Amino acid sequence: xxxxxxxxxxxxxxxxxxxAILETLQRxxxxxxxxxxxxxxxxxxxxxxxxxxxxEKTIVLANQALETLDVYAPEKSSLxxxxxxxxxxxxxxxxxxxxxAPEIEKAASEIVSLAKKVAENKAEILKLQAQxxxxxxxxxxxVSMQFSGTRCTAAFIGSFPEQLNLEQIYExxxxxxxxxxxxxxxxxxxxxxxxxxxxxxxxxxxxxxEALRGMGFAKPASPPKEPPxxxxxxxxxxxxxxxxxxxxxxxxxxxxxxxxxxxxxxxDYCTMRMEKYDAISRLLNTRRTFFLSGYIAKVDAPAxxxxxxxxxxxxLEFVEPTEDEDVPCLLRxxxxxxxxxxxxxxxxxxxxxxxxxxxxxxxxxxFLFGLMFSDFGYGALLAIGTGILLLKCKNxxxxxxxxxKLFFFCGISTAxxxxxxxxxxxxxxxxxxxxxxxxxxxxxPLWFAPLDDPMKMLVFSMTxxxxxxxxxxxxxxxxxxxxxxxxxxxxxxxxxxxxxxxLIVFGLSTEMFTSILQLTETLPAAVGSVAxxxxxxxxxxxxxxxxxxxxxxxxxxxGLYELYNVTGYLSDILSYSRLLALGLATGVVGSxxxxxxxxxxxxxxxxxxxxLVFLIGHTINFGIELLGAYVHCNRLQFVEFFGKFYxxxxxxxxxxxxxxxxxxxxxxx
Amino acid sequence: xxxxxxAFAILGAAFAAFLAGMGSAVGVGLAGQAAAGVVTEDPxxxxxxxxxxxxxxxxxxxxxLIAFIALSQTGILSGEGSEISLVKGLMYLAACLPxxxxxxxxxxxxxxxxxxxxxxxxxRPEQFGKAMIFPAMVETYAxxxxxxxxxxxxxxxxxxx
Numbered sequence: 107x108x109x110x111x112x113x114x115x116x117x118x119x120x121x122x123x124x125x126a127i128l129e130t131l132q133r134x135x136x137x138x139x140x141x142x143x144x145x146x147x148x149x150x151x152x153x154x155x156x157x158x159x160x161x162e163k164t165i166v167l168a169n170q171a172l173e174t175l176d177v178y179a180p181e182k183s184s185l186x187x188x189x190x191x192x193x194x195x196x197x198x199x200x201x202x203x204x205x206x207a208p209e210i211e212k213a214a215s216e217i218v219s220l221a222k223k224v225a226e227n228k229a230e231i232l233k234l235q236a237q238x239x240x241x242x243x244x245x246x247x248x249v250s251m252q253f254s255g256t257r258c259t260a261a262f263i264g265s266f267p268e269q270l271n272l273e274q275i276y277e278x279x280x281x282x283x284x285x286x287x288x289x290x291x292x293x294x295x296x297x298x299x300x301x302x303x304x305x306x307x308x309x310x311x312x313x314x315x316e317a318l319r320g321m322g323f324a325k326p327a328s329p330p331k332e333p334p335x336x337x338x339x340x341x342x343x344x345x346x347x348x349x350x351x352x353x354x355x356x357x358x359x360x361x362x363x364x365x366x367x368x369x370x371x372x373x374d375y376c377t378m379r380m381e382k383y384d385a386i387s388r389l390l391n392t393r394r395t396f397f398l399s400g401y402i403a404k405v406d407a408p409a410x411x412x413x414x415x416x417x418x419x420x421x422l423e424f425v426e427p428t429e430d431e432d433v434p435c436l437l438r439x440x441x442x443x444x445x446x447x448x449x450x451x452x453x454x455x456x457x458x459x460x461x462x463x464x465x466x467x468x469x470x471x472x473f474l475f476g477l478m479f480s481d482f483g484y485g486a487l488l489a490i491g492t493g494i495l496l497l498k499c500k501n502x503x504x505x506x507x508x509x510x511k512l513f514f515f516c517g518i519s520t521a522x523x524x525x526x527x528x529x530x531x532x533x534x535x536x537x538x539x540x541x542x543x544x545x546x547x548x549x550x551p552l553w554f555a556p557l558d559d560p561m562k563m564l565v566f567s568m569t570x571x572x573x574x575x576x577x578x579x580x581x582x583x584x585x586x587x588x589x590x591x592x593x594x595x596x597x598x599x600x601x602x603x604x605x606x607x608x609l610i611v612f613g614l615s616t617e618m619f620t621s622i623l624q625l626t627e628t629l630p631a632a633v634g635s636v637a638x639x640x641x642x643x644x645x646x647x648x649x650x651x652x653x654x655x656x657x658x659x660x661x662x663x664x665g666l667y668e669l670y671n672v673t674g675y676l677s678d679i680l681s682y683s684r685l686l687a688l689g690l691a692t693g694v695v696g697s698x699x700x701x702x703x704x705x706x707x708x709x710x711x712x713x714x715x716x717x718l719v720f721l722i723g724h725t726i727n728f729g730i731e732l733l734g735a736y737v738h739c740n741r742l743q744f745v746e747f748f749g750k751f752y753x754x755x756x757x758x759x760x761x762x763x764x765x766x767x768x769x770x771x772x773x774x775x
Numbered sequence: 776x777x778x779x780x781x782a783f784a785i786l787g788a789a790f791a792a793f794l795a796g797m798g799s800a801v802g803v804g805l806a807g808q809a810a811a812g813v814v815t816e817d818p819x820x821x822x823x824x825x826x827x828x829x830x831x832x833x834x835x836x837x838x839x840l841i842a843f844i845a846l847s848q849t850g851i852l853s854g855e856g857s858e859i860s861l862v863k864g865l866m867y868l869a870a871c872l873p874x875x876x877x878x879x880x881x882x883x884x885x886x887x888x889x890x891x892x893x894x895x896x897x898x899r900p901e902q903f904g905k906a907m908i909f910p911a912m913v914e915t916y917a918x919x920x921x922x923x924x925x926x927x928x929x930x931x932x933x934x935x936x
Contacts, residue, residue, distance in 0.1 A: 449904065451904075452901075452902075452903060452904020452905065453904055453905070557844075560925055560926060560929055561926065561929075564922070564926075680919070681915060683918065683919070683922050684915070684918045686922065687837070687918045687921045687922055687925070688918075690840065690925070691833075691836060691837065691840055694840045694843060694844065695836060695839065695840060697843075698839065698843050701852065730829065730832065730833070730836060733826060733829055733830075734833055737826075737830065737907055737911050738911060738914075740904065740907060740908065740911075741908055741911045741912070744904075744905075744908055745908065745912070
């Protein structure tokens with residue numbers, strides 16, 4: 107239920123057992139291997155970067171092949187799959203697949219090259235299509251576009267960059283070259299293109315060409331040998347060929363769909379081997395032996411020691427880590443508190459000497475989350491939904507399962523607070539009963555309805571805040587005591603308890619303060635003055651002890667500055683007013699939705715309208731308020747609560763293990 | 776002129792709803808642009824950046840909340856429309872202003888923090904927990920404004936003016 111104690115593990119064994127030992131460690135996943143630097147010439151390190159980059163290439167290839175398969179032979183997947191984790195694979199399956207690894211890799215490269223072929227041919231088809239389009243104006247021509255004339259005539263095939271009719275062409279040519287006899291045929295004409303064939307006597311060819319050029323006549327660029335119609339047929343045939351190649355290639359790819367699982371295996375297999383080779387590169391080797399050093403949780407050590415010394419000739423040693431070592435952190439918690447470790451991890455793992463705040467945090471987390479979401483309907487939905495997921499998807503990944511569990515517990519708390527404050531999808535009970543049954547029914551709240559008495563709710567929220575903050579301070583106290591630092595325990599915690607607690611009690615004894623909070627009772631003045639003195643002692647104590655400098659004047663100034671932090675407590679306590687605001691937001695927005703739904707009145711159209719508005723509106727509200735509660739619950743933990751005692755930021759324990767994507771590799775025993 | 780009080784009360788509700796709503800619309804839009812950019816690079820980050828995009832959206836909801844409570848106090852929702860004195864109407868208007876104004880500005884600035892957090896998540900997705908906190912810090916002030924508006928409205932209702 108806490109931070110696990112770490113030990114340094116040192117292993118010295120024969121090199122021939124190296125692979126087997128590393129595989130054992132990998133399968134167990136309890137040892138983090140350190141990168142050892144070799145200090146003398148007796149040891150050397152193996153460079154495995156070549157092998158690792160080879161595995162990386164294979165992984166990339168397999169992933170490409172998988173992507174291709176997803177395009178041409180898509181796999182059906184349901185929403186539930188998202189929550190289903192990796193499949194388990196037995197040792198025999200593992201062995202058969204491992205033997206086939208080169209084959210699978212070959213298949214992967216075949217799939218990838220087929221995909222490349224498809225892409226190339228698709229580009230080819232586009233190119234051919236563009237050629238056919240460019241040919242369109244010349245389709246009226248029934249000779250080759252390269253046709254240059256007969257024995258006695260010269261032929262000019264080409265185009266003007268404008269729209270001209272026969273008359274205009276003849277007219278212009280007559281002006282440019284009156285001596286030439288032209289025979290012109292227009293076979294295509296559009297707004298900016300006129301395609302013609304011009305025949306002239308061969309001896310007048312030069313003059314004719316000049317006259318045509320003068321009008322902007324241009325021959326087609328790289329004309330084909332065949333007449334346009336024939337050439338088009340050729341191009342079309344090429345397109346069909348390319349399409350056929352594409353079809354057959356896609357078919358072959360689709361026929362490989364059974365390769366998906368082997369490919370998944372290949373990715374995992376290479377990932378595992380990469381991890382192992384990475385570990386190898388951290389070891390120190392001599393000619394016949396190797397040396398390994400790493401961290402292991404103390405609780406896992408005996409089992410590993412037993413297994414290793416049973417199977418190998420090995421020298422094992424467990425050492426307590428020294429003070430200045432960078433020891434990684436591993437947490438282990440029970441079922442109720444464990445879901446919150448994810449939230450803790452996203453803030454940072456406990457430093458040395460700090461306790462694991464998960465158990466206390468878990469309780470407050472569920473409590474405050476429920477208070478902010480506070481609706482029976484939403485909470486029940488959340489709890490039931492996540493509960494079903496937890497029951498149905500046994501194979502969920504640990505991280506996902508943790509998250510789902512977190513929301514399960516939060517859902518239960520939400521539903522409970524919903525009953526306390528009488529919020530059932532906002533005020534759906536009242537609205538439905540008064541709109542459709544003509545008689546308003548209200549479920550009375552177990553305690554009170556926050557909207558009717560927001561001040562009471564505000565005071566409640568801030569009281570919770572004070573409790574939460576003081577718990578945080580209490581943890582700091584415990585940490586100081588554990589480190590036998592009584593001075594810090596008193597100056598950093600007890601004095602603050604006196605100051606803040608005293609101020610609060612003092613406030614409660616004044617008329618002004620209680621009337622602001624609309625409290626009915628004011629504490630007697632005597633209690634107030636005692637509390638005031640306690641606060642004053644606390645304040646003076648803080649000024650004189652909380653400074654850290656050697657220079658007494660600077661220390662005094664620092665103490666004053668520390669005292670100024672009391673405003674921080676004020677803002678921290680006020681910050682808990684978000685419990686009220688978010689709690690109200692859920693209920694009121696829910697009521698708005700119900701009210702809108704009931705605007706259709708009684709009757710069938712009214713009911714239909716109500717159901718529609720209810721479903722859509724509450725879905726949206728559910729999502730937004732869930733997000734709000736999650737974010738602000740995190741904030742209260744991170745900023746207000748952790749601010750009182752927790753630093754965090756230690757390195758996470760990352761053992762050599764099997765970090766695969768698709769399969770779980772079961773242990774034999 | 777008889778029911779100017781009612782007019783001012785509704786004006787207050789309108790202020791709360793439209794100012795805060797505008798702020799959230801601007802904010803969610805701004806953050807959405809950044810989020811879409813991240814998703815073009817890595818579609819797997821969709822759920823994370825979506826959460827960050829939605830953070831500046833809450834001010835609009837708080838605005839709606841205040842508007843709704845103010846409207847329900849005037850009785851306009853039930854169609855009865857009781858008489859409200861001019862002073863009381865102006866009080867409702869004043870009570871709604873914090874939510875409207877702070878809602879508008881905080882949503883805009885929260886969106887800027889969100890955009891920065893989105894680019895944080897784009898580069899270091901494992902820091903999502905921290906990235907979420909930065910925009911949430913800005914929201915505190917919207918919540919405080921909500922609180923002031925809420926307490927004012929419920930206070931004004933009880934006054935015998």
